Amino acid sequence: MVFTNKTKSVKLIAAIQKQKEVSKRMFSKLSIPLDIPDVQVIDIKTNKRGDYVITVESTLDSTSCHQCGREISKYHSHDRAITLRHLPILGHQVYIRLRPKRYECGFCSSKKHRKISTQQLSWYSPKSPHTKAYEAQVLLQLVNSTIQDVAIKENLGYEAVVGIVNRYVSTQVDWFELDRLEVVGLDEIALKKGHRDYVVIVTARLKDGQVKVLAILPNREKETVKAFLARIPTRLQRTIHTVCTDMWKAYINAVKEVLSETVVVVDRFHVAKKYRDCADKLRKQELKRLKTELSADQYNTIKGTMWPFRKNKVDLKPQEALLLDRLFDYAPSLKLAYHFREKLTAIFHNDLTKTLATQAIKDWRQEVQTCQLTCFDPFLTTLDTYLDEITNYFLHRHSSGFVEGLNNKIKVLKRRCYGLFNLDHLFQRLFLDLEGYALFT
Ligand SMILES: [Zn+2]
Incomplete structure (x- = not known):
């Protein structure tokens, strides 16, 4: 097998001793782009389980000082090796092994204390045991699925999958991403069957038809809804022309009190x-x-x-x-x-x-x-x-048909994620179901 990286094909034939019978056949060698920038492959091995362990080295010769932020290039040492899970190859798990380079800052160092910074490459996050590409793949798999299911399929721990979700998916809407809200829907779901434990799902249907979850509120009391509506930045409040709700006085009054210009439609x-x-x-x-x-x-x-x-x-x-x-x-x-x-x-x-x-x-x-x-x-x-x-x-003729469609998604989500009563998690999972395909493919 020959791995290449984006800039330079580094031919290394390894990892196939274990599959000698295969390697005798034609087409047993392939060239696969590693798709990791700023590194060159220096070794490939397979471990006992047949996983590939690809050792790479950074091709960048500087980093920024963690103290002063200046670009520094005085080489100091190599840090201990880190091993990061990467995208699989032909059904085998792949790990990237790297010893990050360390540089000394000439500006911040004194005779007694040298300031050393470790080089950080763009394709992994500090503290994460996976490459970003792999984490994106896990997130994609989570769309319409469950943490447990993905953890089993990927042979990852439950907490590791939760960690990935937490690194990429916020528990709150990012208002800066939104230009206009247009039609907002307020709708409730009972978290437990037969219980009157309602949470309120607040959504926006944008001009292009996209549905965004804005919030999941812990109850359907007027003060709760009002407090949320008041938190919407004023520039966005002005863009809400219609609010679709259920027949529930608290919603209607909350909207009328906070968004006085907005038309309230009880959903048909x-x-x-x-x-x-x-x-x-x-x-x-x-x-x-x-x-x-x-x-x-x-x-x-x-x-x-x-x-x-x-x-x-x-x-x-x-x-x-x-x-x-x-x-x-x-x-x-x-x-x-x-x-x-x-x-x-x-x-x-x-x-x-x-x-x-x-x-x-x-x-x-x-x-x-x-x-x-x-x-x-x-x-x-x-x-x-x-x-x-x-x-x-x-x-x-606005209806919260879009909210109803969303409700079906939530119903399925609830069935899938039995016991998903944590509103932050519910928000993250709903966000992934709605936007995961667009974001992680
Ligand atoms: Zn410095």
Whole structure:
């Protein structure tokens, strides 16, 4: 095998004694760029496990003094060897061995005390046992994966992988990286199933469609949200034109108090979930009733109606439509609930102005209230409370669909990283899932 570095091909045939049978074949030697700047290869060995240990030497003849910062080139000595894990070659682990050069500063040294600085090369960080290239590869593998999983695959300790994450991924958003925020989403997730331990995910959808996690807040209290919004630099606050939230007074009030110019939109998907749940609740009640009232044979003809009922009318297959019709024959109130559910969805689909949409929703409300149905009653209360924020959707048709997509990512992340309750870690992992491919490929 022949390794070369970027500047100069240094041919060294080694590391293949152990694979003599292979080396007899054609193409057994390859030339691989080491892709590490400012070094030359001086030796290659394999260890017992078959790992490659490549000894390199710096080709740079100076460093900066750690005391005065001046460039110094008076050679002093070589430091003890460091061994850094690098990118694998053909399935074998690779280690780079280097004895860093040390230089004496003529400006800072006195007769008694000589000031010695160790040369630092660009492809590794002090204190890290890996090259930067290798760490980038580990980070890439962490996208949509778990620390445990990557640790096993890479034969690294759990803490070593955590160390890599901590070296590269901040636990907070870097405001300097952002020019504009545009649409901000406030959404909550329950960290434990069935618990009311909510954390708030604050995101921004940038102009190019990119989604950024801005913060993960420990609870959904107004003061918490307000304090975070107030921390956003003023120049960025001014660029937020819309905030999409769930129906939660604390969010809405926090936004209104800190970002008075911003339009608050109650997300249409949350609205939809609310009125769809009302219809679904009635479906359950009605099926329970029918199970006792119908004969077993009759009841069998309306089995499997849950998914068709949840579908929108346009998405129904002919068989599903027939099934639903049978169900509606037995349960007319359910037919009515389905009709109202679809009617309201249609309003959100239509290209209406805020004024027209408000009127349409008010008309819908009136119709629902005057019919016999009571299943939508909780939703009617919601409408009364949030009608303005709900119909703000029609101003620019912003929804936190992007937040919903993100929520799915978080759900998967939670499943993957069982017990990931540390908000800093959650932020880092979410950041990696969202931006890891772009940053580390
Ligand atoms: Zn100095």
